Amino acid sequence: MDHAEQTRSQILAAAHQFFIDQGYHATSMRQIAAQAGIALGTIYNHFPSKEAIFKVIFLERHPYHDVLPLLGQAQGETPEAFVRNAAQLMLKALQARPDFLNLLFIEHVEFKGLHAEELLASILPQGVQLINDFIRNRRAVRPFPPAILLWSFLSLFISYYLGEIILDRAHLLEFDESAFEYFIAIYLHGILTGEAS
Amino acid sequence: MDHAEQTRSQILAAAHQFFIDQGYHATSMRQIAAQAGIALGTIYNHFPSKEAIFKVIFLERHPYHDVLPLLGQAQGETPEAFVRNAAQLMLKALQARPDFLNLLFIEHVEFKGLHAEELLASILPQGVQLINDFIRNRRAVRPFPPAILLWSFLSLFISYYLGEIILDRAHLLEFDESAFEYFIAIYLHGILTGEAS
DNA sequence: CCTACCGATCGGTAGG
């Protein structure tokens, strides 16, 4: 990595941190420059605008690049084992990257989903492929449309994660991680027939 | 309502609209004043600061004041009918108030949940009361903790609503409202035993 | 002495 790339990388890292901490409009180019250890004007030698920085972060450095592929790595003999394993893997990855939701929120509120279409177009085919593999190789899954199975699975742990944030903020964390086990149980009862797998 | 109250109300309405459209920091006091039809300085005769305006909107005018009480109005002989009815009522209310999520997002990203604790403290007891009534009066519900049942129910349609927004933005709306029926079905299979209710 | 509100401007900072 030459010096120019290094500087560009430092700008992205600094901006990423400020964006998820404060939001897009609350972050100034001067903050980013100071954190990156460069002068304000130097940023514009690497990026044409503030929005261009956000776009690169949102499209190329979004945690989904680390989190979603874990679905493909999940293993398990039975559908129960597979779902449990996949859910645990993804929740762990999500908890390690709290910027996952912040970037989506900024995109939703401050950009009205301007860049989201591009991101989704690259995610969706991967997701559909994964769920088709899941259905083809497993028995005892109720005949829901594949898109519904994927959507509801992602909802499963996104919802759990949202609730965790909310309850944490309200200082109501008298629940432990067993709550997530309940969520998985509800989902499994929901999509599987009573028959043995 | 005297003239002062009317002006205050117009400030809140204008700020509310700009906040959910643009975010908090992207909205200027001048925009709010212009939309309310008053001079900038006049705002400060009604509110001490920009943040004070957001706080009033978030705590007193948040759509949850309209959406959550619908849970108490839901009816149905069986658990299936009750959940279906409650879910439909709340989804309709949520779709009519797209500011529901935007205000939460602004609070999360731009205020780091500063005001959320106050809001949750008033919501949670209502929710727990509702779910306890549901369990007491119904049979055939699996023995999940009440908090899990409430949390997963709210997740049910928040997730559906999130997915709707995302798919709408990606111009992938080849699904119709039957998707929500699938979500309800998964949830009902998830929380109910196979026995007749 | 109150309220509601004005035109003008404060010290600083925004993105570029």
Add this chain to the structure above:
DNA sequence: CCTACCGATCGGTAGG
């Protein structure tokens, strides 16, 4: 990669 700036606009406040 920096210094030195720009037109404009920021949140908040002055006196009357």
